[in-house]
Amino acid sequence: MIKIVSAQKHYKLGGETVKALDGVDLKIADGEFVAVVGPSGSGKTTLMHCIGGIDKLDEGSIIVGDSDISKMNDKELSKYRNKTIGFVFQTFNLQPNLTAAENVALPLIFSGTNGKEAKQRAEKALEKVGLGDRIGHRPGQLSGGQRQRVSIARSLVNEPSILLADEPTGNLDSHTGKKIIKLLQDLSEKEKITFIVVTHDDRIAEKASRVIYILDGKIQKEIKGRKKSSSKYLD
Amino acid sequence: MIKGFSLFKIAFRGLVRQRMRTFLTSLAVFIGVFLIITMVSGAVGGEELLRSQFTDAFDMKNVMVGPKGSMQFTVAVPSVEEEEVKPVTPDAIDDLENLNNVVKVQPIILLSGKTLKIEGQEKPIKGIFGSGFNLDEEDRYIQDILAGEVKDLASREVLLSNKISDAYGISSDELIGKKVTIEDDPSSFFSSKVKDKGEVYTFTVVGVIDVGKDQNEFVTSVASAAEMQAIRGGFSSSDEYLSEIGYDQVYLSASSEEVVDEIASKIKEMGFDAMTVGELLDLFGSVIGIVQVVFSMFGVIALIVASVGIVNTMIMSVYERTREIGVMKAIGASRGDIRNIFLSESAMIGFVGGVMGLLGSLAFTGLVEFILLKYVFPAQNIDIDNVFTTPVWLMTAPIILSTIIGILAGLYPALRASRLNPVDALRYE
Ligand SMILES: Nc1ncnc2c1ncn2[C@@H]1O[C@H](COP(=O)(O)OP(=O)(O)OP(=O)(O)O)[C@@H](O)[C@H]1O
Ligand SMILES: [Mg+2]
Numbered sequence: 001m002i003k004i005v006s007a008q009k010h011y012k013l014g015g016e017t018v019k020a021l022d023g024v025d026l027k028i029a030d031g032e033f034v035a036v037v038g039p040s041g042s043g044k045t046t047l048m049h050c051i052g053g054i055d056k057l058d059e060g061s062i063i064v065g066d067s068d069i070s071k072m073n074d075k076e077l078s079k080y081r082n083k084t085i086g087f088v089f090q091t092f093n094l095q096p097n098l099t100a101a102e103n104v105a106l107p108l109i110f111s112g113t114n115g116k117e118a119k120q121r122a123e124k125a126l127e128k129v130g131l132g133d134r135i136g137h138r139p140g141q142l143s144g145g146q147r148q149r150v151s152i153a154r155s156l157v158n159e160p161s162i163l164l165a166d167e168p169t170g171n172l173d174s175h176t177g178k179k180i181i182k183l184l185q186d187l188s189e190k191e192k193i194t195f196i197v198v199t200h201d202d203r204i205a206e207k208a209s210r211v212i213y214i215l216d217g218k219i220q221k222e223i224k225g226r227k228k229s230s231s232k233y234l235d
Numbered sequence: 236m237i238k239g240f241s242l243f244k245i246a247f248r249g250l251v252r253q254r255m256r257t258f259l260t261s262l263a264v265f266i267g268v269f270l271i272i273t274m275v276s277g278a279v280g281g282e283e284l285l286r287s288q289f290t291d292a293f294d295m296k297n298v299m300v301g302p303k304g305s306m307q308f309t310v311a312v313p314s315v316e317e318e319e320v321k322p323v324t325p326d327a328i329d330d331l332e333n334l335n336n337v338v339k340v341q342p343i344i345l346l347s348g349k350t351l352k353i354e355g356q357e358k359p360i361k362g363i364f365g366s367g368f369n370l371d372e373e374d375r376y377i378q379d380i381l382a383g384e385v386k387d388l389a390s391r392e393v394l395l396s397n398k399i400s401d402a403y404g405i406s407s408d409e410l411i412g413k414k415v416t417i418e419d420d421p422s423s424f425f426s427s428k429v430k431d432k433g434e435v436y437t438f439t440v441v442g443v444i445d446v447g448k449d450q451n452e453f454v455t456s457v458a459s460a461a462e463m464q465a466i467r468g469g470f471s472s473s474d475e476y477l478s479e480i481g482y483d484q485v486y487l488s489a490s491s492e493e494v495v496d497e498i499a500s501k502i503k504e505m506g507f508d509a510m511t512v513g514e515l516l517d518l519f520g521s522v523i524g525i526v527q528v529v530f531s532m533f534g535v536i537a538l539i540v541a542s543v544g545i546v547n548t549m550i551m552s553v554y555e556r557t558r559e560i561g562v563m564k565a566i567g568a569s570r571g572d573i574r575n576i577f578l579s580e581s582a583m584i585g586f587v588g589g590v591m592g593l594l595g596s597l598a599f600t601g602l603v604e605f606i607l608l609k610y611v612f613p614a615q616n617i618d619i620d621n622v623f624t625t626p627v628w629l630m631t632a633p634i635i636l637s638t639i640i641g642i643l644a645g646l647y648p649a650l651r652a653s654r655l656n657p658v659d660a661l662r663y664e
Pocket of ligand 2 (some may be wrong): 044045046166
């Protein structure tokens with residue numbers, strides 16, 4: 001269970017204050033599939049970063065399970081990011097000098113797993129995303145869709161309970177994007193992982209159990225159930 | 236936290252990615268470590284070289300005696316009140332002979348700035364050094380008797396060094412019985428006070444000796460030398476010369492090494508300078524020590540420069556990898572992990588530079604030593620079988636030092652990397 005209570009995140013730029021998050025209240029149940037939509041600059045990425053423990057709220061709290069992540073120190077936070085959260089970025093964010101398997105193994109390495117075990121588990125994770133034959137390739141030798149699969153394998157390798165994906169298909173063609181979303185959905189459903197995805201693609205949003213529409217740092221509306229008409233909540 | 240070996244691997248990958256930069260950065264470390272190891276190993280060996288050369292040429296039972304001020308190796312400060320220097324007179328020689336545990340006293344008169352010509356040869360040899368020095372054939376001073384014999388020299392008899400026969404390109408045997416003329420060389424620095432050529436003396440060669448590295452090219456009896464100096468200086472007799480000017484040097488042999496220092500201090504009490512071979516060794520040893528320190532300082536300076544290079548490289552690397560650092564943090568790297576990754580990288584730069592420095596130094600000193608032992612020393616008759624000594628501590632200490640320097644230099648960049656805010660780093664383009 002993720003519980004966000006009156007979250008505030010402001011940025012000061014010059015004399016102006018940008019309210020990236022302006023009083024967000026949100027509850028997400030375990031195993032839920034939530035889509036976050038909204039126009040550019042509305043605060044979607046900021047929200048994901050805050051849930052993922054990468055960014056900190058100015059005010060309010062984010063409670064995951066029974067711990068308040070806005071009160072965690074660096075050590076606890078890094079452990080939280082490592083064990084509880086799996087993050088998939090729009091731009092993949094793989095380390096260019098490491099092979100696919102090494103990239104996937106990194107979260108395990110950071111949690112103190114020994115190299116041999118990490119390698120085995122990374123290879124298994126790559127097999128799950130259909131890249132069992134690409135373990136030795138470097139990101140530069142992979143297509144966009146393949147890179148995103150590596151990044152998905154990396155996000156899931158440490159068996160997180162929450163999977164956050166910030167426009168995971170944004171850099172992919174629609175066909176590949178569809179396959180990636182299907183993969184993310186299948187994997188999170190199978191492992192009963194809470195899956196939150198930011199997207200501009202209404203076909204993705206349609207598959208979610210709930211769609212959250214954000215505007216100017218506030219939740220504008222929430223639509224539940226799978227029978228939604230895309231034009232209602234997408235810009 | 237990352238386990239040690241994985242940390243090493245990640246850091247290694249980071250360095251390999253910027254091969255050229257890593258190499259160039261550790262090159263400065265290489266130079267520093269190379270200099271330190273080479274200089275120190277050379278100095279250790281150099282001291283051994285010095286010691287063996289000394290014990291070869293000098294007897295540890297010897298004491299060199301001279302008038303006060305003659306054995307100072309520092310630049311003399313002119314004193315306002317010129318102190319009367321006590322000459323080493325024949326009476327003083329008697330006193331020296333009467334000291335306890337003294338077995339042999341050999342007074343020496345130095346004859347410098349001479350021109351020497353051998354009967355039947357066209358050209359004279361200029362700038363000759365000689366001495367009046369009563370030798371016997373067992374004298375340590377003589378490395379080898381090449382021709383003729385070494386005996387009590389009568390007046391007008393002379394021993395020549397093999398440098399003379401070498402200079403003329405004739406055999407030592409040919410020199411025996413030949414007449415040589417010796418006169419002052421007015422062009423020589425040592426006889427600048429002499430206006431004309433002065434007296435010409437004719438000697439008969441009775442022996443040719445090898446005096447090793449000593450400068451003497453001829454040896455006459457002390458009496459002959461005193462006679463020459465007396466006439467040259469306008470004294471009425473050799474006795475007058477000796478009682479006023481005295482001998483230039485005295486070689487004194489003690490009965491054992493243990494009493495040498497005691498004898499030297501007694502001689503100093505008598506108002507003369509005395510130096511034992513041990514003291515001379517210490518003096519040269521300390522000069523070598525200074526050279527060692529100075530050159531090692533170059534190495535240390537190179538290492539300081541290298542550490543600035545490492546700081547620069549690491550700051551650049553952190554800057555370039557800002558986004559990657561953000562990603563690593565996002566997937567669970569703690570501050571400590573990031574810090575350790577960058578510290579390991581800078582430590583490795585230091586370590587690699589250190590190892591290169593050691594290998595470079597071993598190769599270089601090995602080559603130099605090979606050349607010295609194979610070509611230079613045999614020609615110089617130097618009997619030494621190692622010049623550079625690189626003990627284990629000298630191999631390990633500089634590498635440990637360069638690694639520590641790497642770590643220290645990486646501290647600031649690594650802390651900077653570890654404190655990067657993950658969001659800022661992720662949003663960094
Ligand atoms: N570091 C920052 N400094 C200043 N303003 C920032 C910073 N990060 C984000 N913002 C601002 O906060 C607001 C929300 O940004 P955010 O990235 O969350 O938007 P988004 O909904 O993800 O947009 P997009 O769909 O384009 O990715 C934007 O107006 C952005 O300009
Ligand atoms: Mg965004």
